[in-house]
Amino acid sequence: MAVKQSETHRGLTVEEVGTFHDQGFLVAGKLLDDDHVETLRSEYDRVFETARESGRYRNLSIDDTEDESRKRKARTQMLQIMQMCERSIEFRKLLYHEPILDIVESLLGPNIQLFHDQALYKPPRQGGPVFWHQDNGYWQCTPANLVSCWLTLDDVDVSNGAMHLIPGSHRLLVSHERSAETGALLDLGDQAESQKATVVDLPAGGAMFHHCQTMHHTPANVTDRPRRAFAIHYMTPGTKRMRDGAYIDVSFAHPMLRMRV
Numbered sequence: 001m002a003v004k005q006s007e008t009h010r011g012l013t014v015e016e017v018g019t020f021h022d023q024g025f026l027v028a029g030k031l032l033d034d035d036h037v038e039t040l041r042s043e044y045d046r047v048f049e050t051a052r053e054s055g056r057y058r059n060l061s062i063d064d065t066e067d068e069s070r071k072r073k074a075r076t077q078m079l080q081i082m083q084m085c086e087r088s089i090e091f092r093k094l095l096y097h098e099p100i101l102d103i104v105e106s107l108l109g110p111n112i113q114l115f116h117d118q119a120l121y122k123p124p125r126q127g128g129p130v131f132w133h134q135d136n137g138y139w140q141c142t143p144a145n146l147v148s149c150w151l152t153l154d155d156v157d158v159s160n161g162a163m164h165l166i167p168g169s170h171r172l173l174v175s176h177e178r179s180a181e182t183g184a185l186l187d188l189g190d191q192a193e194s195q196k197a198t199v200v201d202l203p204a205g206g207a208m209f210h211h212c213q214t215m216h217h218t219p220a221n222v223t224d225r226p227r228r229a230f231a232i233h234y235m236t237p238g239t240k241r242m243r244d245g246a247y248i249d250v251s252f253a254h255p256m257l258r259m260r261v
Contacts, residue, residue, distance in 0.1 A: 011102040016106070017107065023168060024210060025198075025200075026103075028103060028207045028209060029203075030203050031205060032151070034204070037205040040090055040091070047087050047119070056081070059078065060130065061076040075126055077121075077122070077123050078121075081118065082117075085114075086253070095117065100207065108234060108236055110258065111236060111237050111256070112259075113236065113248075113250065113256050114232070114256075114257055115139070115141070115239070115248070116233055116253070118230070118231050119229070119231075120230070122220070124225055125224060127226075127227055129220045134170075134212070134213045134214065135148065136173075137173075140242040141212070141248075142239070142241075143236075146233055146235045146239070147209055147212070148211075149234070150163060150207065150208050152202045152203075152205070152206050154227055155202070156202045159221075159222055160225050161221045162199050162200055164217050165197060165210060165214055166214070170211040170213040171213075
């Protein structure tokens with residue numbers, strides 16, 4: 001499904017919702033127009049430049065205990081900024097983008113709360129991989145029905161870090177244990193590749209949606225192009241954290257994005 005004019009989008013068809021529940025993901029195509037993408041790129045680059053100066057980012061390719069000078073010099077960089085919406089008004093506004101929320105409403109229902117957002121940047125030639133995992137293996141939320149929108153601000157294909165997903169894997173919760181080889185919380189390696197992952201190419205401004213238990217990963221960026229991705233994770237009100245049974249209350253960090261009473 002490719003959407004050329006985001007303003008015309010009004011959610012998903014019954015067949016598309018069925019595809020999401022069967023496969024654990026759905027490709028939505030281009031949801032942001034080129035001018036919007038250019039504005040977001042500029043903000044994305046500004047926030048990352050500021051983050052590098054202050055150290056307010058993570059490089060998921062190295063140990064968290066590394067000092068700032070080693071972080072900056074690391075040959076492999078999978079850079080993450082959590083809650084871009086608290087550093088940029090443009091990304092705060094993106095949380096409320098109607099065409100995206102229309103799709104999320106088709107999947108979650110009319111009451112939509114933010115879990116969190118994150119920017120995931122793979123620089124040219126040195127952008128590292130993200131290993132195979134299920135998001136809820138990290139999050140430990142219940143009910144496990146969260147939905148993620150994964151947006152690209154660059155054309156994305158297999159060579160610069162496109163999303164790989166295993167269809168139907170959301171039906172089975174996999175135990176996440178830290179890999180001795182990679183340090184990742186879950187890294188299935190060849191075992192996952194043998195399950196015939198789907199690779200999702202997207203244009204700049206394109207989006208795909210996936211379930212919080214869908215197994216996925218992104219490979220390294222081996223091109224001269226950047227891969228600027230942004231993920232928004234949505235939940236329903238009343239979601240709890242399993243570790244303490246506490247509800248995730250509505251707040252500035254976890255706002256209601258849409259509510260119908």
